[in-house]
Amino acid sequence: MLTLSQVNKRYPTGDRALTDIELTLPRGQVMALIGPSGAGKSTLIRCVNRLVEPTSGSIRLEETELTRLSGNALRRARRAMAMIFQEYALVDRLTVMENVLSGRLGYVGFWRSFLRRYPADDIAEAFRLLERVGLPHAMDKRADALSGGQRQRVGIARALIQRPRLLLVDEPTASLDPKTSRQIMRLIRELCAERKLAAIINIHDVALAQQFADRIVGLRAGEIVFDGKPGELDADTLTTIYGEEEWDTRVQEEEAPSAAASAAPAPATPLTLATGGAR
Template sequence: MLTLSGVGKRYPTGDQALADIELSLPKGQVLALIGPSGAGKSTLIRCVNRLVEPTQGSIRLDDQELTRLSGGALRRARRSMGMIFQEYALVDRLSVMENVLSGRLGYVGFWRSFWRRYPQRDVAEAFRLLERVGLPHAIDKRADALSGGQRQRVGIARALLQSPKLLLVDEPTASLDPKTSRQIMRLIRELCAERELAAIINIHDVALARQFADRIVGLRAGRIVFDGMPQELDNEILTRIYGEEDWDSAADQAEPEGGEVVAAESVKHKREESTRLAELKPAISGGGV
């Protein structure tokens, strides 16, 4: 379904973020990307939907060569790639329902979205998705009144309202406590199974990757250094990906379950809406509405 061949990304500064990425993802598979900070995980995900432009290589989704698309063709291709963001990319002043319906921006056109006149079938599907992600009671709440886990569920529902073939998920548990992180990963996994969706999930938590992914790809310095099943991810391979560490001791020191990270959430909520929208619009509407 998705095939990356020889994909590389070099920034104008000369930094090589990705090099010679070879990757194939079949329909319905959940793939976890792991690796140290700066390994290229987010860059890889964003090269797929062209939020970051690769400097070399081929990216194909079904029979489309994504790297050659521009304008309307790229906007249409982006409809089939749902993006779930680390920082949620919600518009705080809008309701949960309005944020979910923004997943249809690439379909309804500028004026209908401006006046929030979405087709009834889209509204009905948004209701169904909010029920599925466990938020039927929050439809009219403003996004800034939600907890981190709830905000992430809204982002998941919005991505699914695009009717995508592929989910691109960027650190979905970064600001969540361990219990909520497992709930979010379980939800993504279940939704992918229900809808036969493929997913690439950039995640720092190795234990969650082992528990919920079908396949794990390890990146280091922009290169794939491991590609295999979760049960193959032993201490030797973890050292190859991350460097030397007492992995058995690290596992014993995992953070206990508790409340969500309030301080981190406070920082997230203070992000400017204009910054969120600048990132959100290309991903869910193909570069404009």
Template structure:
């Protein structure tokens, strides 16, 4: 579904962020990007949706060559790629519902979005998504009144309102506590399975990547040094990706049994935790529009 061929990124300073990236992501697969800070993980994700311009190579989403698009054609293609940000990227003064509905900006345009004139079917879908991510009680709350985990759930619902084919997820658990981090990763995993979405998740927590991803790609200095199953991520490979460390003494993650319900409905059983060594963790609505 998504194919990257020979993708590279060099900044005007001469620094090279990515070198000869070769990746193919099939429909429905959840892929985790791991690697040390500065390895190029965020750059790779942003090259896919052209928030960062690659300096070489090809990026194809189904039959569309993304690197050749500009203007309205690029905006149209971005509808197919839902982005979930580390810092949530919500408008604090707007309500939860209004933030979710902003996911329709690529469809309704700026002025209709500014005037809160959304199609009724989009409003109905926003209600369904907020129910699914466990926030039906928070529709009228301002975004700045939410916890970090709730804000991330709003970001997930907003991305899904685009009806994307691909999710690009940039460090979704970086600011969250361990329990909430697991709940958010489980939710993303379940939603991808329900909607047959492919996803690329940039994540620092190797234990979460092993537990919730189908595939792990390790980057170091802008190059792919590992691409395989979570169970294949040995302590030797972690040393290749991150550098020397006693990976075998790193604690295992806690069992799911101690977790309370997150409030979101669970439809898919999460993957069993991998046994390989882990790295340390670091409304008001009127007809046709939101008021």
């Protein structure tokens, strides 16, 4: 579905953010990107939807070569690639419903959205999505009245109303407590399965990546140093990705996993730092 070939990103300063990235993401697969800060995880995601321009290489979404697009063609291609942001990227003065419907901007145009004249089908879908993410009661609340977990759920609903084929998720749990982080990752996982969506999730929490992803890709200094199943991520591999650390296999559970979470692929003993904090 998504293929990156020899993708490089070098900044004008000469700093290289990505080096010869080779990745293929099949339809329906949830891939987690892990690695230390500055490894290139966010840059990789943003190169896919061209929020960051790759210096060289090929990025193909199905039959479309994304690196060759511009203007209206690029805007149309971006409809198929919905992004969920770390800091939610909501408009605080708008209601939850209005923020969700803003995900249809690429389809309805500026003036219809400005006048809040969305098609009835879009409004019905927004109601369904708010029900699915657990926020039907909050549709008339302003975004700035929501908790962090609620704001992220609005961001998920806004992404899904685009009817994308690919989700690009940038540190969705960075600002959330452990319990809410698990709930958000479980929700993303379930929605990808329900809608047969592929997803690339940039995440710092190794244990969450192991529990909820089909595949883990480790980046270090802009290069892929690991690409495999969650169960293959051992202490030696984590040392390769992050550097020397005392890794152990203690599991920290903040809540009992639901049936949906237990159905997600997860190793028996997720790796954490010996101090108890996940990287």
